[in-house]
Amino acid sequence: MAEQYGAFTTGTGPPRIGVRTDDHVLDLTEAAHAQRRPYAHLVEGPTLNPLMAAGPEVWAQVREDVGRWEPTIALSDVTPHLPFEVADYVDFYSSENHAANVGRIFRPGGDPLPPNWKHLPIGYHGRAGTVVVSGTDVVRPRGQRKAPDDPAPTFGPTRRLDIEAEVGFVVGVPATRPVPLGDFDRHVFGVVLLNDWSARDIQAWEYVPLGPFLGKSFATSVSAWVTPLAALDGARTRPPARTGPLLPYLDDTGTPPWGLDLTLEVELNGTVVSRPPFATMYWTPAQQLAHLTVNGATLRTGDLFASGTVSGPAKDELGSLLELSWGGRDEIATGAGKRTFLEDGDEVVLRATATNGVRLGEVTGRIRPHGA
């Protein structure tokens, strides 16, 4: 297993920077100071942001050091914290299977994909302030819900609470100019797993014309441990063949590809219900970052952008319950009975392994009833 970076405490005091390898953690804050490393001031905690801002040369130096140092703290003895301070959070929509499935479920009879889908990686801003670390309970949100046949919306707890299994990319080095495809790894520090919790009934009623808002903004969970992008070099792969021409800023045919061969795992109440293949994503994270910045939007350390729900073509490769239950029609067998959407008390775990053997940090969350 490659090393992963995070923020942790073992008792009182502010979070320190830790490096996890399997089930042990190295206290990097302590080690860097004890060894008088030149980057010690960047790993004082409470978040990874100063280290993330320092850039690839420093990241490589740290990786080299931690490969020699022994992690001595048992993982079970540490309390993980949100590993980085989130600046802006953007969520993309880059799985063709997922986008087409959602189109078929929400807009039956129409084209499954909107006309812009093959021309640009569709994305939107989410709520940075409600990104939470793995292990944080998720309270069932309330809001306005209206089924197509209801005469008016009603208010109450969502009846269609869902997950979205995603991969998130964390920006380290800021940018004031557009980031071309080839500069992706000069800006992105690492990779997290991300669960973009979604209240489908709230979302369906609110999202036309300005996009998802309260259906998503109550919570987004990220793994406590960030896998450095460099650890995934051996998992790079070519994305699926493009079925339409790309504008030059998105055309990656001449550059080393930024597809990643990761297999995700969605576990619901102890049962693995899906294994979404990240290599099927139509748009790569390098294309997402190029698109996000091409209009002149600047990047800050801590900017987080997520892939969108990862869904493969097979029935057991879907990254949301919306798709797995086909809009609530089919039941899914879990370790605590059959489900269409999430019930109170349900626990979701996302995991991912790359073809080069590297694992991403897992992301877990349990549903708490409203008012509990």
Add this chain to the structure above:
Amino acid sequence: MAEQYGAFTTGTGPPRIGVRTDDHVLDLTEAAHAQRRPYAHLVEGPTLNPLMAAGPEVWAQVREDVGRWEPTIALSDVTPHLPFEVADYVDFYSSENHAANVGRIFRPGGDPLPPNWKHLPIGYHGRAGTVVVSGTDVVRPRGQRKAPDDPAPTFGPTRRLDIEAEVGFVVGVPATRPVPLGDFDRHVFGVVLLNDWSARDIQAWEYVPLGPFLGKSFATSVSAWVTPLAALDGARTRPPARTGPLLPYLDDTGTPPWGLDLTLEVELNGTVVSRPPFATMYWTPAQQLAHLTVNGATLRTGDLFASGTVSGPAKDELGSLLELSWGGRDEIATGAGKRTFLEDGDEVVLRATATNGVRLGEVTGRIRPHGA
């Protein structure tokens, strides 16, 4: 004129906190320390965030003090900075005239308003990292543009660069629970003018199904000076009569209303082209905040939410060039020739005055060509 709060420098060194009255500024950082005021540590700069977080009792104490102290620095001698650190930025869509006009221009033949519009204040998250202070030049963004008749999108500078005249509300006191209508002024510190620059051709091509993204994310300008909410007490007014029933969390018939009687002014190249009346907004900022938090989304100090484009019913009360030119059909006379959308070099100034005589800080911006 009521006092306004901001961050400023006069030479080198980090920004200090200033209080503007007309054309003079009080150095609050210095005055609070010299007078040994108990809140002195909250106004050390470089932003208003610590003061904003302290709550209404401290805000009132500061207002009382600054009413007695003489502002001695000429406004022309200070350089203003972004007055607060933006946490999350949300943009609403709460003018019925504006929403109906956009519907008529973009979706002719359909219903002007989407079916949810009278049930909830529609909103979405924008990019916090590209909120800039008044006076910052705005570089014309590039992106994918596709007119309905074009066979494919092309890439280049936007041809339909627009403004949106809005009023922004700045959260001071965080919240971990929904904020009911009656608690609005326990959380909101103050009010800014806001120009939500918009690239209409980029936006039109990208926004279905997940909402505006690159058409907005390149820049959002806010006034350098924040007017305390309490200074607008005398401008409170009842919002327009609601034409549909409201769910209880949005029903403000039993509470003192949070409509505000402000007249905005849109100046383009020295010519006032519009005077949008804020009192015509269908949804009040208190309803916006109640909606934003009703799903359990938490609030942070520095959260900024904007009203959406303010447009009145008359032709000279529209808050965007999209509406003033009716989708580019009609020309608008300005001090530098006729316009439909913005040309390079154009300067936009937004101002606002309340019925109680209080003025909001103005927000200005000049368009720079791409690559200049």
